[in-house]
Amino acid sequence: MKTNEWIPFLLAIVASSSAFGLLRGAEHAPVGYTDTPMLPGGKWHVHDPDRPQPKVVTLGTPETPGKPPSDAIVLFDGADLSRWRNDHGEPSRWVVKDGAMTVPPKKGKDTPAEDIWTKEEFGDIQLHLEFATPDPPHGDSQERGNSGVFLFGRYELQVLDSYHNRTYADGGCAAIYGQSPPLVNAARPPGEWQTYDVVFIAPRFKDGKLESPAHITVFHNGVLVQNHTEILGETGHKILAKYKPHGPQGPLRLQDHGNPIRYRNIWVRPLNISNE
Amino acid sequence: MNNSPAFNRCAKLAALFCVASLATALIGFAADKKEEKEPTVIDPGPPPSDAIVLFDGKDLSKWQSAKGAEAKWKLLGDGSMEVNGTGSIMTKEEFGDVQLHVEWATPKEVKGHGQERGNSGVYLQGRYEIQVLDSFENKTYFNGQAGAFYEHNAPLVNASRKPGEWQTYDIIYHPPKAGADGKPVPGSFTVLHNGVLIQDHIPVTGDATRAANFQGIAPKGPLVLQDHGNPVRYRNIWVRRL
Numbered sequence: 001m002k003t004n005e006w007i008p009f010l011l012a013i014v015a016s017s018s019a020f021g022l023l024r025g026a027e028h029a030p031v032g033y034t035d036t037p038m039l040p041g042g043k044w045h046v047h048d049p050d051r052p053q054p055k056v057v058t059l060g061t062p063e064t065p066g067k068p069p070s071d072a073i074v075l076f077d078g079a080d081l082s083r084w085r086n087d088h089g090e091p092s093r094w095v096v097k098d099g100a101m102t103v104p105p106k107k108g109k110d111t112p113a114e115d116i117w118t119k120e121e122f123g124d125i126q127l128h129l130e131f132a133t134p135d136p137p138h139g140d141s142q143e144r145g146n147s148g149v150f151l152f153g154r155y156e157l158q159v160l161d162s163y164h165n166r167t168y169a170d171g172g173c174a175a176i177y178g179q180s181p182p183l184v185n186a187a188r189p190p191g192e193w194q195t196y197d198v199v200f201i202a203p204r205f206k207d208g209k210l211e212s213p214a215h216i217t218v219f220h221n222g223v224l225v226q227n228h229t230e231i232l233g234e235t236g237h238k239i240l241a242k243y244k245p246h247g248p249q250g251p252l253r254l255q256d257h258g259n260p261i262r263y264r265n266i267w268v269r270p271l272n273i274s275n276e
Numbered sequence: 277m278n279n280s281p282a283f284n285r286c287a288k289l290a291a292l293f294c295v296a297s298l299a300t301a302l303i304g305f306a307a308d309k310k311e312e313k314e315p316t317v318i319d320p321g322p323p324p325s326d327a328i329v330l331f332d333g334k335d336l337s338k339w340q341s342a343k344g345a346e347a348k349w350k351l352l353g354d355g356s357m358e359v360n361g362t363g364s365i366m367t368k369e370e371f372g373d374v375q376l377h378v379e380w381a382t383p384k385e386v387k388g389h390g391q392e393r394g395n396s397g398v399y400l401q402g403r404y405e406i407q408v409l410d411s412f413e414n415k416t417y418f419n420g421q422a423g424a425f426y427e428h429n430a431p432l433v434n435a436s437r438k439p440g441e442w443q444t445y446d447i448i449y450h451p452p453k454a455g456a457d458g459k460p461v462p463g464s465f466t467v468l469h470n471g472v473l474i475q476d477h478i479p480v481t482g483d484a485t486r487a488a489n490f491q492g493i494a495p496k497g498p499l500v501l502q503d504h505g506n507p508v509r510y511r512n513i514w515v516r517r518l
Contacts, residue, residue, distance in 0.1 A: 054493065069435065069472045126473040183518070199466070200475055217448070217466060217477070218326065223324045224375040224448055227518065228466070228477050271432070271473065 032168030037240035052167040072267040100257035113256040121249035133161035135191025146257035152250030156235035162187040327514040356511035370496035373518040382410035384440025395504040401497030402490035431474035
């Protein structure tokens with residue numbers, strides 16, 4: 001019966017610590033989903049709100065854009081959109097100004113998004129691009145500075161304002177959306193130019209079946225964030241990615257997610273690498 | 277002790293409340309645990325805030341000679357150091373899986389041909405060398421030119437800058453591991469030279485590179501910069517453990 005004497009103390013400790021825990025928990029509104037399929041490995045749902053957040057690393061002042069390598073195909077040098085098209089193969093409405101191309105303002109409330117696509121198609125590539133999210137920022141989580149780089153028009157490397165902006169880990173900037181969070185959060189503040197240096201090895205299909213999955217390595221502002229990451233399939237929202245067979249080449253697509261993201265200095269180097 | 281029914285009822289209620297509180301506390305702890313992994317924000321400043329800076333131009337405090345004595349490469353006072361014939365230098369700290377950033381420049385005054393021109397090297401774990409060489413209009417065997425995994429793998433392209441100009445290596449390295457069946461499991465190299473992909477996830481396997489200071493498979497090892505007798509300069513060396 002002696003333990004009874006401890007109960008009030010226990011109560012006090014437990015109650016205060018739980019209240020503290022609840023209070024601290026309440027600081028963050030939940031981001032993400034748990035009604036989604038499990039990713040391979042059985043640990044996390046797609047867009048899992050409990051998946052650990054990537055560690056934030058900070059960097060120096062962004063360097064001025066460098067010259068593209070001599071063997072690169074320059075997709076956008078700040079002058080025009082001659083190498084790009086809209087979703088219907090027509091000239092794009094993206095706005096070229098001050099050496100950057102920007103997601104266009106919506107014509108009306110119900111106008112569909114207007115992604116921009118390269119006319120040319122690519123297989124295995126090294127890709128360099130620079131982007132800046134809007135300053136001042138608007139919205140939270142996925143509503144803040146959202147866009148995306150879709151390899152083959154299908155596999156998304158997320159673009160998001162992830163500077164002090166919490167979202168589900170597999171939806172942050174430099175995530176393979178819905179699949180793999182970045183190794184660390186290397187985001188710069190809104191309005192500042194950021195870089196992606198990407199090595200993308202395309203998936204291989206044989207007789208309508210996946211022979212080898214795509215792999216992606218990404219440096220975000222010079223920091224390794226995707227390390228030869230296997231891509232699970234075509235990007236989707238709240239679904240488990242699956243491959244659909246396609247050819248050996250595909251276009252590059254930049255996403256209009258309703259936020260005026262700017263892009264500049266986009267170049268690509270087709271790689272002549274045998275499949276690994 | 278008091279065993280009255282009133283007290284028992286009170287104790288039971290208290291116990292019940294205690295259990296309930298414990299449950300909420302556990303949930304609270306779970307939330308806190310999640311919070312422990314919350315990213316920390318650190319002050320800006322190149323290099324990345326989570327990097328270990330091995331050389332920032334000021335001193336050689338993170339380095340030693342291959343024999344464990346003082347490192348004696350020449351500090352030039354402009355943020356760089358220069359190979360001066362005092363032997364290769366290695367980090368005091370040891371590393372396994374890393375992202376490594378190194379900047380180097382071969383002598384502006386061009387001397388010699390092939391392997392004799394601006395030769396040095398970056399040895400991961402003191403074992404596997406990414407070649408440093410003046411490969412600007414300087415022919416040599418392909419797996420011995422700048423950016424080669426020396427004597428294993430030529431670079432995909434020659435992305436060399438001119439002699440005297442600063443060049444960058446951004447390297448992702450994973451050490452080979454001892455396999456269960458005794459056969460080594462290959463590690464890998466990915467290298468960007470001046471921002472251009474030159475080694476794409478190539479396997480690192482087999483014996484250490486010729487002239488390596490260390491042999492055999494190990495989880496970690498020091499980073500070694502080679503003194504090959506040419507006054508190659510280095511600066512801005514940092515590493516991030518992966």
